[in-house]
Amino acid sequence: MQTRTLIMVEIALMTALALILDRIEFSGPWVMGGSITLVMLPIFVMAFRRGVKVGVATGLLVGTLKLVLGSSIFHPVQALLDYPVAFAVVGLAGLFTLRNHKGELAMKWAIVGLFVASFLRLFVHIISGVIWFGAYTPEGWNVWIYSIVYNASYIIPATLITFGVIFLISKAQPSFFKKALPASKVDNPIAS
Numbered sequence: 001m002q003t004r005t006l007i008m009v010e011i012a013l014m015t016a017l018a019l020i021l022d023r024i025e026f027s028g029p030w031v032m033g034g035s036i037t038l039v040m041l042p043i044f045v046m047a048f049r050r051g052v053k054v055g056v057a058t059g060l061l062v063g064t065l066k067l068v069l070g071s072s073i074f075h076p077v078q079a080l081l082d083y084p085v086a087f088a089v090v091g092l093a094g095l096f097t098l099r100n101h102k103g104e105l106a107m108k109w110a111i112v113g114l115f116v117a118s119f120l121r122l123f124v125h126i127i128s129g130v131i132w133f134g135a136y137t138p139e140g141w142n143v144w145i146y147s148i149v150y151n152a153s154y155i156i157p158a159t160l161i162t163f164g165v166i167f168l169i170s171k172a173q174p175s176f177f178k179k180a181l182p183a184s185k186v187d188n189p190i191a192s
Contacts, residue, residue, distance in 0.1 A: 014042035018062045034154040047094035055091030063087030081128040093117035105177035118159040125151040
């Protein structure tokens with residue numbers, strides 16, 4: 001019971017931190033949404049510390065709250081893709097949490113997980129862009145190319161900055177990503 005409560009409190013705290021970090025943004029030229037923030041950082045932290053299910057749950061909560069707290073909604077499916085789905089896939093980085101015999105995170109695999117999960121988020125935004133924002137494609141541009149360029153122009157810098165912060169955390173405090181709970185408790189925090 002205490003383990004489950006601890007994980008739920010961590011999810012709540014990291015979700016709150018993600019929403020705060022989302023407010024510290026470089027909004028740039030993205031008139032149809034998008035900005036460079038560290039919103040993914042707490043989701044990655046949860047995925048690396050607690051595993052894929054907790055990471056996905058944190059991302060889903062972050063995306064849902066971003067949606068509810070005021071976002072650009074053009075269609076219900078677009079809203080789901082751009083918010084809950086896009087942030088939930090960030091938690092899939094937890095699939096890459098390989099550890100050594102001391103429980104320490106293998107940073108090479110964590111980096112792979114970070115980039116794979118960021119690519120999946122980018123992919124979700126590209127699909128949304130092609131389907132719902134294709135009408136805004138500049139004349140002479142292919143809708144797919146435009147969606148890729150538009151979305152990659154903020155997700156790639158956000159990913160690189162997030163990577164830098166995670167790298168610095170791992171160097172300054174290597175035990176931060178150490179697995180603290182048994183896998184059976186971490187993988188299913190909601191089940192009794």
